[in-house]
Amino acid sequence: MSDYFDAFEMSPVPPPGPDAVPPEPFRGIYGMPAFATIPTSDLATSVDFWTRGLGFFELFSIPGRLVHLRRWAFQDVLLVTAGSVPGQAPAMSISFACVLSQVDSLVEACRALRPDSVDGPRDTPWNTRDVEVITPENARIVFTAAKPFDPASQEARNLAAVGITPPGFGRGDNEEHA
Numbered sequence: 288m289s290d291y292f293d294a295f296e297m298s299p300v301p302p303p304g305p306d307a308v309p310p311e312p313f314r315g316i317y318g319m320p321a322f323a324t325i326p327t328s329d330l331a332t333s334v335d336f337w338t339r340g341l342g343f344f345e346l347f348s349i350p351g352r353l354v355h356l357r358r359w360a361f362q363d364v365l366l367v368t369a370g371s372v373p374g375q376a377p378a379m380s381i382s383f384a385c386v387l388s389q390v391d392s393l394v395e396a397c398r399a400l401r402p403d404s405v406d407g408p409r410d411t412p413w414n415t416r417d418v419e420v421i422t423p424e425n426a427r428i429v430f431t432a433a434k435p436f437d438p439a440s441q442e443a444r445n446l447a448a449v450g451i452t453p454p455g456f457g458r459g460d461n462e463e464h465a
Contacts, residue, residue, distance in 0.1 A: 299313065299359040299360045299384075300359075300384045301386060303386075303387075303414075303432070303433030303434055303435050303436065304387075304435045305387055305388070305435065306388075307386040307387065307388065308386070308388075309385065309386045309388075309389060310359050310360070312344050312357065312358060312359065313359055313360035314346065314357075315360075317360070319361070319363050320361060321361070321363075322363035322364065322365060323363070323364045323365070323381045323426075324364075324367055325364060325365070325366055325367070325422070325424050325426050326367055326368070326369030326372055326424060327367070327368065327369060327372060327423070327424045328368070328369055328370065328371055328372050328424075329423065330351070330354060330366060330368055332423050333354075333366050333422065333423050333424055334354050334356070334366060335400070336397075336400055336401065336422055336423050337364065337366065337422065338356070339396060339400060340393075340396045340397040340399075340400045340401070340404075340420070341358075341393065341396075341397065341420065341422075341428065341430075342358055342389070342393065342396075343356040343357060343358050343362075343364065344356065344357060344358070346363075351368065352367065352368055353365055353366065353367050353368070358383060359384070362383050362384075366424075372424045372425055373424075373425045374425070375425055376421045376425045376426065376427040377425075377427060380419070380427035380428065380429045381426070381427075381428060381429070382417075382428075382429040382430070382431050383428065383429070383430055383431070384430075384431060384432070384433075385430045385431065385432045386432050387416060387432045387433075387434065389430070389432065390408050390416055390418055390430070390432055391408075393418060393430055394407070394408060394418055397420050401421075401423070403421075404420050404422070405418060405419070406418070406419040406420075406421075407419055410434070411431075411442075412441075412442060412445045413442065413445065413446060414433065414434050414436065414440070414442035414443070414445075414446065415431045415432060415433055415434060416432045416434055417429055417430065417431045417432075418430045418431075
């Protein structure tokens with residue numbers, strides 16, 4: 288593909304590794320390319336969980352109606368007041384990148400606020416460590432941290448089986464995926 292663009296140049300996600308440092312919270316204003324809108328019947332409780340448990344901060348609010356939360360650049364959530372919320376979490380989830388060093392503290396913080404809110408962490412066949420959290424609004428949120436790439440691992444073989452290899456490890460550096 289002749290229009291190849293290295294999207295890692297604009298991504299706030301650092302390269303994976305045990306010493307990866309998360310980016311600072313991004314407080315700037317931009318046109319949001321994507322965001323989640325989550326209804327809540329208790330805005331204060333929701334904001335408390337998302338900020339103290341999930342590590343978001345309040346970018347701005349419209350009192351009693353909406354709170355715009357953010358973590359890293361392009362990780363935006365709008366909590367909006369609603370008369371009720373679903374009785375259980377949907378099968379659908381929204382995922383946010385994190386780094387490995389954040390996984391344990393995120394699990395601890397969420398369990399301190401809502402003991403039964405966390406499932407995981409668990410390692411995936413695609414080389415991430417994931418934590419699933421059910422929020423007070425019954426939203427299913429997944430935090431996913433890329434693990435360091437080991438070319439001899441089962442995860443590397445899983446990725447190679449579908450044509451994904453990291454740059455410098457063969458198969459044309461993923462030209463068919465660019």
